[in-house]
Amino acid sequence: MTDFAATRRAFHLPQGITYLDGNSLGPMPIAARDRVARMMTEEWSEMLIGGWNRAGWYVQPRKVGDRIARLIGAGPGQVVMGDTLTIKVFQAVSAALRLRPGRRVILSDSGNFPSDLYVAEGLARAVGAELRVVAPDEVEAAIAPDLAVLMLTEVDYRTGRRHDMAALTARAHDAGALTVWDLAHSAGAVDVDLTGADADFAVGCTYKYLNGGPGAPAFIWTHPRHADAAQPVLQGWMGHDAPFAFDMDYRPASGVERMRVGTPPVIALTALDAALDVWDGVALPDLRARSVDLTEAFIAGVEAECPDLVLNSPRDPGKRGSQVGFRHPQGYAIMQALIAEGVVGDFRAPDVLRFGFAPLYNHADDVARAVGTLARILHKGTWKNDMFHRKAAVT
Template sequence: MTTDFATTRAMFHLPEGVIYLDGNSLGPMPRAAAARVARTIEAEWGEMLITGWNKAGWMDLPSRLGDRIARLIGAEPGHVVLGDTLSIKVYQAIASALEMNPSRRVILSDSGNFPSDLYMAEGLCRTLGAGYELRVVAPEAVESAIDDSIAVTMITEVDYRTGRRHDMARLTAKAHQMGALTVWDLAHSAGAVPVDLAGAGADFAVGCTYKYLNSGPGGPAFIYVAPRHAEIARPALSGWLGHDAPFAFEPSYRPARGIERMRVGTPPVLQLAALEAALDIWDMADMADVRARSLALSDQFIAGVEAACPDLALATPRDHAARGSQVSFRHAEGYAIMQALIARGVVGDFRAPDILRFGFTPLFIGADDVARAVAIIAEVMAGRLWDRPEYRLRARVT
């Protein structure tokens, strides 16, 4: 398959005058999304009522769409399921892994991980008691910190602030060598970089769909369990839709076969319908093409910004292998600078304390967008256009 980016771009709606470099935070709207969701509401919910669970296939959406995501992350078909939020899926994955490695008590993560992963692990350790511990090291110290005390590593492949990418195959191999299991968070990987879960031998993986995958605000998360663990892993959050016979209403839990056991409650059908519209676009994309274009766009961006803005310090690794699909720069006035950029139509985001973050999403961003964004950034920096009180007012940002 060769990806036709002009076609994919035309399938998204982008507001007039906006260069959207924040698809790594919330992807833009597929043009088909509203009609797809309206169909689910009116023709399915409205007309089929309760029978929609079978007739409209709502019940199977989490696995059916999971299979379409599996292709993008190198997962074996039948081993990815959607539901809940990323935080919940992180919890299920690490809890399952800990139970599978009962002689150890340590979850290893790094300080570049997204805080919610750390908070969920903290909560799990608190619930487990008995000496369970979350150990957080610097990202560059992860490899050496994987020793024979580690039960499970909980690592986000691409750092949400810097865009630094861990070497999944290498860290997974080290973990296995030391008798640890791995949980990979693909929040900034799925749809951003080619991922090869099966090839890397990953044990568990989780991710969200509202960033690069464009499912819309609050879209569901996904979870992957390696086929070799599929009948062993026990989901700590054992809900009825993860039961082997949910409609038998048995008094005790029996895990469903394989990945289905990672389902918990009733799936969010409207959010899944929006995701389906987005996956219709993703079905036309080859991750190798996406990656090649992402690197070209981000290289162009780095070169342009560095040439024009000496005050902005690159926070993202230059090495292609060591970065995801975003470029971050540091500046002490990063917050105000980002507000000035947003006011001029260049939408990235700010991450405390000093990170300006720009996402490159080839399905709808091209070289012309990057050139225009660079010109606006150069203008804002050269003229200190960010140095105005209203840009310093901190509203809550996402």
């Protein structure tokens, strides 16, 4: 049985704050501060460039990738870290396209994160392919014999709607296509099983539910059946079979190592590695059960106390990730008033108040405080204050 009281103590949670925005940026694991300080004073300061060998900086992307693999249903040696999620999306989709020569269609949905769609649109334009975008509930019907790549985010960033990864992957395979899954709102939040779903490629970020810190590096997974055949368009020095031979011609490394691009972000990977320590005693079925309990209690409380808000997430927890959205025409101002009261969620245009529930550190008291504070703000109309309507650069 997972000790969630212990995992909560592993985080620095500012006094007086109820934090329900871990689906945007996870809080700081206490161990990360000390681990990064030790890396800088004992490794960078004293070893200088020798840290690449002596401190193991060069192999960090593989070692940290192995730790994430357990959380997404992957095996050792199948996940590698580095770069941003956008770059990893580009690598995965471009590699999948090249594995399906003669097919030129990429299918996605309108609930996908815009950055993923931007990448697919640009890639399609560059190689003469076509990006088709349909509504989330129309994806299965849109899988056709001309499809090359199905590119989806498993959990919708606005609504929390969760695609059936196994069913859609099977449908894509029946049509002869490959799948690319974005786990940005899944890894660390739900019970992902890439191997069980027989997916082809997956990518994800680590600064949300994995708590790696702002700008933490992304990860990419390649199914072993594709690992030595995948040819990403973006080929970098660290993905070469022999980087320090300095060959003029690119020769891909074996397996997922070929998905490395540039120099590893050592400081960020050190913080992420410390953050992953929290997961060592966590059972994913326990995580999922606690997530369902928290989100169900929050939905019930808000609907009972805040009738002006409209649920924007699936009511069935089996079709929902670990976040809940409610809609209101003045959603931005209401969220700013809520944050001013110490309950931190976020806003997504045009009208969604979004709340992320991270079982590692959120508990029932957080739900009760969030519901009570939200109800008071709506009852008193405090959100009408002009200062809550001034939009900041980041919402």
